[in-house]
Amino acid sequence: xxxxxxxxxxxxxxxxxxxxxxxxxxxxxxxxxxxxxxxxxxxxxxxxxxxxxxxxxxxxxxxxxxxxxxxxxxxxxxxxxxxxxxxxxxxxxxxxxxxxxxxxxxxxxxxxxxxxxxxxxxxxxxxxxxxxxxxxxxxxxxxxxxxxxxxxxxxxxxxxxxxxxxxxxxxxxxxxxxxxxxxxxxxxxxxxxxxxxxxxxxxxxxxxxxxxxxxxxxxxxxxxxxxx
Amino acid sequence: xxxxxxxxxxxxxxxxxxxxxxxxxxxxxxxxxxxxxxxxxxxxxxxxxxxxxxxxxxxxxxxxxxxxxxxxxxxxxxxxxxxxxxxxxxxxxxxxxxxxxxxxxxxxxxxxxxxxxxxxxxxxxxxxxxxxxxxxxxxxxxxxxxxxxxxxxxxxxxxxxxxxxxxxxxxxxxxxxxxxxxxxxxxxxxxxxxxxxxxxxxxxxxxxxxxxxxxxxxxxxxxxxxxxxxxxxxxxxxxxxxxxxxxxxxxxxxxxxxxxxxxxxxxxxxxxxxxxxxxxxxxxxxxxxxxxxxxxxxxxxxxxxxxxxxxxxxxxxxxxxxxxxxxxxxxxxxxxxxxxxxxxxxxxxxxxxxxxxxxxxxxxxxxxxxxxxxxxxxxxxxxxxxxxxxxxxxxxxxxxxxxxxx
Ligand SMILES: Nc1ncnc2c1ncn2[C@@H]1O[C@H](COP(=O)(O)OP(=O)(O)OP(=O)(O)O)[C@@H](O)[C@H]1O
Ligand SMILES: [Mg+2]
Numbered sequence: 001x002x003x004x005x006x007x008x009x010x011x012x013x014x015x016x017x018x019x020x021x022x023x024x025x026x027x028x029x030x031x032x033x034x035x036x037x038x039x040x041x042x043x044x045x046x047x048x049x050x051x052x053x054x055x056x057x058x059x060x061x062x063x064x065x066x067x068x069x070x071x072x073x074x075x076x077x078x079x080x081x082x083x084x085x086x087x088x089x090x091x092x093x094x095x096x097x098x099x100x101x102x103x104x105x106x107x108x109x110x111x112x113x114x115x116x117x118x119x120x121x122x123x124x125x126x127x128x129x130x131x132x133x134x135x136x137x138x139x140x141x142x143x144x145x146x147x148x149x150x151x152x153x154x155x156x157x158x159x160x161x162x163x164x165x166x167x168x169x170x171x172x173x174x175x176x177x178x179x180x181x182x183x184x185x186x187x188x189x190x191x192x193x194x195x196x197x198x199x200x201x202x203x204x205x206x207x208x209x210x211x212x213x214x215x216x217x218x219x220x221x222x223x224x225x226x227x228x
Numbered sequence: 229x230x231x232x233x234x235x236x237x238x239x240x241x242x243x244x245x246x247x248x249x250x251x252x253x254x255x256x257x258x259x260x261x262x263x264x265x266x267x268x269x270x271x272x273x274x275x276x277x278x279x280x281x282x283x284x285x286x287x288x289x290x291x292x293x294x295x296x297x298x299x300x301x302x303x304x305x306x307x308x309x310x311x312x313x314x315x316x317x318x319x320x321x322x323x324x325x326x327x328x329x330x331x332x333x334x335x336x337x338x339x340x341x342x343x344x345x346x347x348x349x350x351x352x353x354x355x356x357x358x359x360x361x362x363x364x365x366x367x368x369x370x371x372x373x374x375x376x377x378x379x380x381x382x383x384x385x386x387x388x389x390x391x392x393x394x395x396x397x398x399x400x401x402x403x404x405x406x407x408x409x410x411x412x413x414x415x416x417x418x419x420x421x422x423x424x425x426x427x428x429x430x431x432x433x434x435x436x437x438x439x440x441x442x443x444x445x446x447x448x449x450x451x452x453x454x455x456x457x458x459x460x461x462x463x464x465x466x467x468x469x470x471x472x473x474x475x476x477x478x479x480x481x482x483x484x485x486x487x488x489x490x491x492x493x494x495x496x497x498x499x500x501x502x503x504x505x506x507x508x509x510x511x512x513x514x515x516x517x518x519x520x521x522x523x524x525x526x527x528x529x530x531x532x533x534x535x536x537x538x539x540x541x542x543x544x545x546x547x548x549x550x551x552x553x554x555x556x557x558x559x560x561x562x563x564x565x566x567x568x569x570x571x572x573x574x575x576x577x578x579x580x581x582x583x584x585x586x587x588x589x590x591x592x593x594x595x596x597x598x599x600x601x602x603x604x605x606x607x608x609x610x611x612x613x614x615x616x617x618x619x620x621x622x623x624x625x626x627x628x629x630x631x632x633x634x
Contacts, residue, residue: 047632051628054530056530056626056627056628057626057628076535077534077535080529080532080533080534080535081532081534083530083531083532084531084532085532089527089530089531091527091530093523094523094524094526094527095527097233097524097528098240098524099233099236099237099240100233100236104229104232107229108229108233108531109531109532111229112531112532112533112537113532156531160531160532
């Protein structure tokens with residue numbers, strides 16, 4: 001089933017004297033259960049594309065349809081709720097609330113959704129165990145390694161039961177061991193829980209794990225390869 | 229969870245928050261204490277004005293206070309006193325005669341107000357008898373009629389207990405009358421102007437000198453259970469004193485009511501100035517705290533915290549910071565105030581200046597509960613208002629910021 005449908009997407013930054021076409025006519029559709037990497041050189045528009053898909057930024061042209069909802073048309077308030085209920089985010093950094101423990105961070109999104117305390121706690125515990133942090137649930141982010149923090153972020157992204165997870169260079173700040181570990185967890189969640197992941201990366205080893213690789217160059221899709 | 233995130237955010241930059249909280253606490257401590265001190269001074273002034281000088285209500289013939297004409301008298305004064313005393317909230321009433329004397333002593337002359345009182349009755353209404361610092365009140369028996377004078381007058385005319393003075397006045401038939409009195413006691417209140425100009429003699433002695441008719445008086449002073457009830461009791465006294473003028477202590481001494489009313493206003497202006505100054509500090513603290521969290525706030529928006537909740541979180545942080553400091557300051561201020569409620573603050577070094585304005589030189593602080601509540605509400609409002617601008621700044625942030633990692 002198709003969960004994301006992008007048609008002729010364009011994003012132009014006009015704040016400099018020369019307009020920058022960060023995304024320049026991208027059409028793409030993502031099926032449920034995909035494990036897709038967006039790759040491309042620096043400045044090719046990966047972050048911009050992911051931000052628009054995730055409703056964090058608006059497009060200059062074109063449409064993004066998620067589960068049949070055209071998100072460009074939503075009001076800012078509705079869009080925030082839509083993100084909360086449909087999309088999980090993992091960023092490169094600043095993923096977590098520093099004053100909250102790992103468990104509270106995972107619980108927080110469910111709290112925003114209005115979930116009850118027992119339910120929140122049970123699910124947060126379950127998710128943190130799934131990313132291998134069952135022992136560190138009560139630590140604050142500053143007491144966790146970069147890799148552990150990113151795993152908390154993955155658990156947090158899944159807490160709201162999203163349709164898919166967007167991860168912009170989730171491993172950029174990690175060493176190779178933590179990178180492999182995080183990817184394994186994501187892959188496992190994808191296989192066992194059928195969770196759709198879309199992530200951008202520079203790292204060839206991460207690219208190798210993906211089943212579909214979309215390559216961007218100058219804001220356009222250069223290639224789109226699905227491994228069999 | 230938003231309350232908990234806000235509270236923990238307050239303590240994120242401990243030093244910065246503690247400095248701000250200390251500033252707020254100090255400002256409010258100063259505010260509360262000054263308020264209690266001024267209130268104490270005013271209360272003492274009112275206390276002495278009512279207890280010693282005016283009592284709570286006075287009855288006169290309609291134009292007596294304006295003209296001081298001894299012919300403007302209250303008839304059937306004894307009955308009126310008895311009837312007034314029978315009223316519920318009345319403690320006691322006392323009849324007085326009032327004359328404008330010319331005082332002659334060996335070392336000078338003076339004027340003022342000579343009040344004739346029935347000692348046993350007057351003692352129930354005013355407390356001049358407790359202010360005697362030398363000699364005794366009017367009850368002592370001697371061949372020459374006794375007079376009680378203030379310390380200030382005694383000093384000026386170099387009078388001592390036992391000294392004789394001559395008092396001259398125009399009597400009821402328009403003749404000049406002169407009579408010798410002997411100083412039986414010297415009193416001191418906290419109001420030197422009063423002490424210099426007010427003399428007390430026995431009702432019957434003055435009655436004889438003035439040649440007043442039986443059962444008449446110039447003034448009836450009434451003491452109530454509670455001075456605040458003066459206005460409420462006034463109508464029932466008026467009913468008993470038909471044809472005469474009844475006035476409350478506030479009406480008799482307009483400067484006193486001005487003092488109480490304007491004091492409240494001045495104090496709130498004072499507190500508002502303190503809070504305004506603190507407001508700038510809070511705005512600065514909150515602005516810094518928002519600007520250093522740009523990425524985090526972007527992330528919170530990305531994962532589903534809507535603008536209303538972001539706004540609420542920032543406001544909450546500011547209010548928590550302010551209320552913590554405010555509570556500390558108010559608590560400290562109340563504690564210190566409580567301490568000085570029973571132990572007076574001694575201002576003896578300034579006492580001459582203060583007492584010439586009628587203020588006591590020993591001040592017991594006094595703080596009203598409703599004042600504290602008002603201050604507490606103002607503190608919350610300050611925290612709220614100070615956060616508006618920083619919170620608006622937070623709302624303008626973009627969730628896409630979170631992903632732009634430098
Ligand atoms: N807010 C912005 N204002 C102006 N130009 C921008 C802005 N954000 C991105 N750009 C430009 O848009 C283009 C695409 O940027 P983007 O961040 O999407 O690339 P990227 O593929 O994510 O790069 P990297 O691999 O370095 O993260 C770049 O040329 C960048 O300079
Ligand atoms: Mg990028």
